[in-house]
Amino acid sequence: MTKGLELAHGLAGAIRDFSARDQKAAKERRSKIFAAKRAFERESEEEKEELRASLVNKEKKLGESKKHAESRHAARVEWIERALPASKRQLSKRAEALRGKTASDLQVTAVTNKVNRQRSLEKLTQMYEGLRIELGECEQVLKNLEKKCRAAMRGYLRFQRKMAPAYGASLEIGPVDHSGQTPDFLERVRFAIKEGEQKLNRFKDNKIARLLSFFPWWVMLSLGWGAALWLSGMWTGSEEEWALAGGVALGTVLFIVLVQRCSGGAAETIVEEVSSQLEKARRACRSCSERISARFAEEQAQLVAEEGSEANRWDEADAAASRLREEGGRNIDERYRRVNARNDEMRDQVVRPIDALHEKEVTILKKESADRISVFQKRHESAVEETESSYAEERKKIEEEWSALVQSIYRDTAELKEALAPLTPAWDQKYLACWKPSAELHDVARFGRVSVEGNRLAEELELDLPDARAIEIPMAVQLPRDGSILFETDGDAAGRDAAIGSLNNIILRLLATTPPGKLNFTIIDPVGLGENFAGIMHLADFED
Structure with a gap:
């Protein structure tokens, strides 16, 4: 019994002791790490505070160094404003x-321009009237040319029809040239008329056609039919005479047709050229007339527009003043920007070296401060690393001691179970059927077990070590060393019955494993008067 209790108390005590040691080591680790962190933060904060003080001092010195340059710059800015x-x-x-x-x-110019415009209008009217007169002369020449063409072509009715404007309008002679000045238009009309006269002269070079202009077909037809009538008047009464008159009339018609056919085919091309040239001249006349009217209207409108624009001379004066204000305002603004830029440049020439030196000194201060903080950081990391290393070693030592202790407890428990197993078989029918009185004397009787929930206890005590198990340790009485057993209950019937049952079990275990006659029991039952042990009281009857 003593051994079992030692094992149970040993496991529970080991869990409590090692939990305390582990927590103590962890607490020391946390304390050291926290102390190192606080030291690092304190040193870093002191360094930052010192850096801020140094920077404030540098800024103060910078302001004093720049004060003169800034005051002169401000004075110039005030003057510029x-x-x-x-x-x-x-x-x-x-x-x-x-x-x-x-x-x-503008008033003087307006009066002068009004007089000049009046003169220009008179000259313009005179010039375009002259152009219209010249154009009218050209149109008259063109009409005469058309009459000449019709007269030269009296012998050909179809040629005369081609000289009509209606026929010319159907011709495709290309677009009219609208380039050049107004005199150029008039010159093109003259040139077209001249070309038409030349082409008409080429037609007149045809002798038959020229002859027919004096003896057109209707003249020849009249002469032939007149001769036929004359012949018919001289010889009246015979059919031969009438046949001769008819032959003369028919011959005249055939002669006219033959002459028309023989001479008309050769002159057809020239007639087409004459007709085309006449149409070109007509179109040139129309184009020139339109050009004269358009240009005269444009120049009149221009003079009127000039007169109307001069009516707004006050607006022009206002516009000139506005332009001067705008341009002058831009120039003033530009000079204002240049002067300000020059003023800033003059200040920067003094301030820039001071700022550069200040920036350099500030950079050095910040670098030195950062270097010192880096040293603090390394010191902090070294302290943390040392603490972690020390904690790891302590934790390893604790784990080794823990493993050695609990493994010995688990091993002793297993050995105890193994030793008690043959002496404490299970109370079942199989055991009772083959039971025989023991020939050997055994001094051990198992009466129960102690359960130690090591895993639960480790969890409650926050023990973070491996292999904390729940074990059951058998409890046995070893006589005579463990001759005294005390059962304590809560005073209820269930606890009392369990204690009495355990006592009966111990007596039966001793009787079952001891040779007959080797045991002597004295049972005192003042309350139950032997009733609690009634199951074994009859054994006294076998006493010698």
């Missing part, structure tokens, strides 16, 4: 003066 409105007021006065002068000049 005062000069800007003054310049704009001066510009406004100049703009008003320009407005008055421009209006006066």
